[in-house]
Amino acid sequence: MHKLYRWMFRIASGVFLIGIVGLIIIMALTNVAMDEMDDILSLPYVSEQDNVIVFQQEDYLANIVIYPGGLVEAHAYAKLAYLLHEEGYRVFIVRMPLNLAILNRGAFEDIVVAYESEFPWYGLGHSLGGASLAYVDVGLLEGLILLGSYFPGSVDISETDLNVLSITAEFDEVLDWDNYEARKTLLPSGSVHVMIAGGNHANFGYYGSQRGDGDATISRLKQHQLVVAEIVSFID
Numbered sequence: 001m002h003k004l005y006r007w008m009f010r011i012a013s014g015v016f017l018i019g020i021v022g023l024i025i026i027m028a029l030t031n032v033a034m035d036e037m038d039d040i041l042s043l044p045y046v047s048e049q050d051n052v053i054v055f056q057q058e059d060y061l062a063n064i065v066i067y068p069g070g071l072v073e074a075h076a077y078a079k080l081a082y083l084l085h086e087e088g089y090r091v092f093i094v095r096m097p098l099n100l101a102i103l104n105r106g107a108f109e110d111i112v113v114a115y116e117s118e119f120p121w122y123g124l125g126h127s128l129g130g131a132s133l134a135y136v137d138v139g140l141l142e143g144l145i146l147l148g149s150y151f152p153g154s155v156d157i158s159e160t161d162l163n164v165l166s167i168t169a170e171f172d173e174v175l176d177w178d179n180y181e182a183r184k185t186l187l188p189s190g191s192v193h194v195m196i197a198g199g200n201h202a203n204f205g206y207y208g209s210q211r212g213d214g215d216a217t218i219s220r221l222k223q224h225q226l227v228v229a230e231i232v233s234f235i236d
Helices: 002-029 037-041 074-086 107-114 128-133 177-186 220-235
Strands: 046-049 052-055 063-067 090-094 121-126 143-147 163-169 192-196
Touching: 037 046, 037 074, 052 074, 052 107, 063 074, 063 107, 063 128, 074 090, 074 220, 090 107, 107 121, 121 128, 128 143, 143 220, 163 220, 192 220
Parallel strands: 063 090, 063 121, 121 143, 143 163, 163 192
Antiparallel strands: 046 052, 052 090
């Protein structure tokens, strides 16, 4: 019996050690938000509750829920949320477990329930965040906005009437372009596809450069402004 306990203890210790090592690796690979994003989070209309950063709006046109890219800190999208808020939207950024949206795909539904609204709801996801939004009930969505992202092969909404805006960047070398083109058929035929000239993958957020990405020829702010302009046009 004592041998069995020792054996079980060794297995448990090994699993714990593997978990710790995995957590350290994930933390090391996480793309950290730029310091200037902290200034945006301190604005009077920005608050956080239950791992949701809210850009509150008194009179707003629509609700936008942002799912961050994989291994990217949530507040790296504070600038995007700020610019969208300036255009009259109530915006939510979800802090994901281990900064992986796939681990909390149902966050959108939770926000819709917690922040009841008579105005339409839009999901916005960058990279893995966009792929994770594929699992949201389309009945809750007025539209979907994908940034450098595409749907997983297991989800097909091509027969729905959901409004979809897919934005890519010219020098995005993180995006698998072959998969992106192949998965277009999973989206409704009326989906809008736009490419930001001079942009790259990392400049959809404010977290610095990203391993394997191409070099942008426009500024991060310019890419954000172009993205927001496309979103405003899409929602209008």
